[in-house]
Amino acid sequence: MTTGKSSTSSATADGGDVSTFRGRERALRADRLGTGGLLLSVLAATAPLMVVAGVMPTTFAVMGIEGQPLLFVLLGAVLVLFGVGYAEMSRHVHNAGAFYAYISRGLGGTAGASAALVALVAYNALQAGIYGIFGFEVSGLFSTYADLQVAWWIPALAAVLVVGTLGRLKIDVNARVLGVLLVIEVALVVIFDVAAVADPAKEGLSLHAFNPDTLGGAGVGTALCFCIAAFLGFEQAPVYAEETSRPHVLVPRVMFLAVGGVAVFFALSCWALTVAAGPSRIVGVSQKQSAGLLFHLTESRLGGTFTDVLHVLFVTGMFAAMLSFHNVVARYAFAMGREGLLPSAFGRTTGSSGAPGTGSLLQTAVSAVIVVVFALVDDKPTGDPTEPVLHLFTWFGNIGALGMIVLMAAASVSVIVFFARRGSAGAQAWRLVTSALAGSALTVIAVYTVKDFDVLVGAGPDSALSWVLPGIIGLAVLVGLAQGLFLRARNPEAHARIGLGNEAFQLEKAAAETP
Numbered sequence: 001m002t003t004g005k006s007s008t009s010s011a012t013a014d015g016g017d018v019s020t021f022r023g024r025e026r027a028l029r030a031d032r033l034g035t036g037g038l039l040l041s042v043l044a045a046t047a048p049l050m051v052v053a054g055v056m057p058t059t060f061a062v063m064g065i066e067g068q069p070l071l072f073v074l075l076g077a078v079l080v081l082f083g084v085g086y087a088e089m090s091r092h093v094h095n096a097g098a099f100y101a102y103i104s105r106g107l108g109g110t111a112g113a114s115a116a117l118v119a120l121v122a123y124n125a126l127q128a129g130i131y132g133i134f135g136f137e138v139s140g141l142f143s144t145y146a147d148l149q150v151a152w153w154i155p156a157l158a159a160v161l162v163v164g165t166l167g168r169l170k171i172d173v174n175a176r177v178l179g180v181l182l183v184i185e186v187a188l189v190v191i192f193d194v195a196a197v198a199d200p201a202k203e204g205l206s207l208h209a210f211n212p213d214t215l216g217g218a219g220v221g222t223a224l225c226f227c228i229a230a231f232l233g234f235e236q237a238p239v240y241a242e243e244t245s246r247p248h249v250l251v252p253r254v255m256f257l258a259v260g261g262v263a264v265f266f267a268l269s270c271w272a273l274t275v276a277a278g279p280s281r282i283v284g285v286s287q288k289q290s291a292g293l294l295f296h297l298t299e300s301r302l303g304g305t306f307t308d309v310l311h312v313l314f315v316t317g318m319f320a321a322m323l324s325f326h327n328v329v330a331r332y333a334f335a336m337g338r339e340g341l342l343p344s345a346f347g348r349t350t351g352s353s354g355a356p357g358t359g360s361l362l363q364t365a366v367s368a369v370i371v372v373v374f375a376l377v378d379d380k381p382t383g384d385p386t387e388p389v390l391h392l393f394t395w396f397g398n399i400g401a402l403g404m405i406v407l408m409a410a411a412s413v414s415v416i417v418f419f420a421r422r423g424s425a426g427a428q429a430w431r432l433v434t435s436a437l438a439g440s441a442l443t444v445i446a447v448y449t450v451k452d453f454d455v456l457v458g459a460g461p462d463s464a465l466s467w468v469l470p471g472i473i474g475l476a477v478l479v480g481l482a483q484g485l486f487l488r489a490r491n492p493e494a495h496a497r498i499g500l501g502n503e504a505f506q507l508e509k510a511a512a513e514t515p
Contacts, residue, residue, distance in 0.1 A: 038237060038254045040179035045233030045328075046262055047130075047321035048185045049314045052192075052269050054133070057293035059226040060286035062455065066279055067214025069270040071227045076263025078441045079231055082408055083259055085415035085435035087252035088428065090238045092418075093499070098238035099407045101335070104499030106414030106421075110488060112498045114480030115407060116341050120332050121476040122403025124363065125396040126232065127325040128370040131156045132392030134318045135371075141311060153375035159322060160371060164364030167326045168357050181313075181320040186265070188306075188313055192294065193272040195301040201278035208279040209271050221448030222455050228445060229401040230266055233324065234258035235408065273297070326363050333359030340494040341483065370396075395469055398449075398456045403473045405446045412439030 059068050089102045099119050104112020135156030142148040142155075166177065197205065208214065237254045276297045277285045289296045298307045334356030337346025346358045374392045415435040419428040449456065454466035487495040 038250055039257055040182055042233045042237050042254060042258050044178035044182050044320040045324035046230060047317050048189050049317040050321065051230040051266060052189055053294040053314055054291050055226060055230050056270050056273060057286045057289065057291055059223055060283050061290060063223040064283050065215065065220065065223050066282060067209055067211060068223065069209040069267045069274065070215060071223055072263055072267040072270055075224065075227055075231060076259060078438055079259045081434040082412060082438035083255050085431045086411060087255050088431050089415055089418065090251040099411055101499040102411050103414045106418035109495045109498035110481060110484030113341055113484030113487065114477050115410060116336050117480035118403050118407055118473060118476045121472065122400045123325055123329045123332065124366050126400030127322060127329060127363065128367050129393045129396030129400065130318055130322050131159060131367060131371050134159055134315065134322065137315045141315065153371055156371045157368060159319060160364055160367045163322050163326050164360060166323055167330055167360035178320050178324060181316050185313055185317045188310055189269055192298055193269055196272040196276035199301050200275045203278045203280065205275060206279050209274040222452040224445050225401065225449040225456055228405060229397065231262055232404055234262065329363040330356045330359035333362050339497050394457050398453065399469055399472055402449050402470055405442055405449060406473060409439050409442040409446055412442065
């Protein structure tokens, strides 16, 4: 029989057990996502229309490489190699902190703390960058169809608020929103692909873009930097592991479906652009049309109405990507708060939705501040949205891409160390080989990214931006390492929990309940 004191201390106001109540706060709700919901959540971040209409023409125009479709095939192969070890880790580690959890399990808590901050900075940068181009496009739609001049930052801030609101809802609700938008985007791109094949330029259905000879020259490494951003999203699958019913099955399945599907889809769509414009003319036409290339090609083949719809879906596709990245940032903040890398308030879920509400608020606040800062320093008082596209989208997008490349390279090394320490290097030998190959390739891409950052952001070779912007990721690495070392010295118990996620809480709970 318990005393009144113990009874009071072990019950919450709603009659629930304290340990259960706190456990619910410190764990994301399971069984929210199945294969379809998880796949749609991660694929939405790839923003198919944004890649086909934005990334591909830019890469053709800036790098002058006709073989861009082949680059998507090569990158797909590299990321499949990366995914082999990454997926195997997902069977052993279920944590919303995905990248940093995996890195801490292999390379230690200090490296994990560094990876956590890099991931938080990189995903926030990717998210904030999209708000710039979103504001640009919505402003253009108002000007074209309503004859209204709307400053780019107004729709950008409105999107920040809407995304922040949706981010606090149940993840399965978010998945349905993302799914509808993604399916429509993909359908429209496929219609263009079919139309391009049915009505090719004078050179016909040429496979010239898949010829390895098209990749000659010094620009290939930098072109890979442009293209790898198109794949970002597949690596998010483990972030939702705690919210699936069978993470050891669903996460690897979704990752390979995402990487394989994205590689094939983008390679074919990029090839369709070369077919529609002509392989020998694709670079010149891209330089002339820039981000208007896709719309220029659809106008003559599918008509003005289809092109208008494409413009609108281009915007909704960016919205889907913003919501996807928002959800990931919120979960990273949740995982970091749960493990002492951010204040504990971030490590709790919100109400009946089970969403990481405080992490969602953090991401919303960061995005709002960045948009406001760029709006204030915009030297075009008429609201001309050129600046956010050239600066906000380009600068922050490439900062985020560099951070993700660094994280993937580090995760590849961590996979090797993790299984070697467990004494299973022999059993996992082929996975360790694929991780080594992927890590080497990703390291090369990271070096090219830093080396040619001035090209990526459109700055001059002597511009301070060429080292200041990638330096943001370098600073995140150093600050994270310092935080990890500080925790190890001052709070070794907290340092030991880095990367364990809810598993650490369950161990604490079991220990507390042991007589």
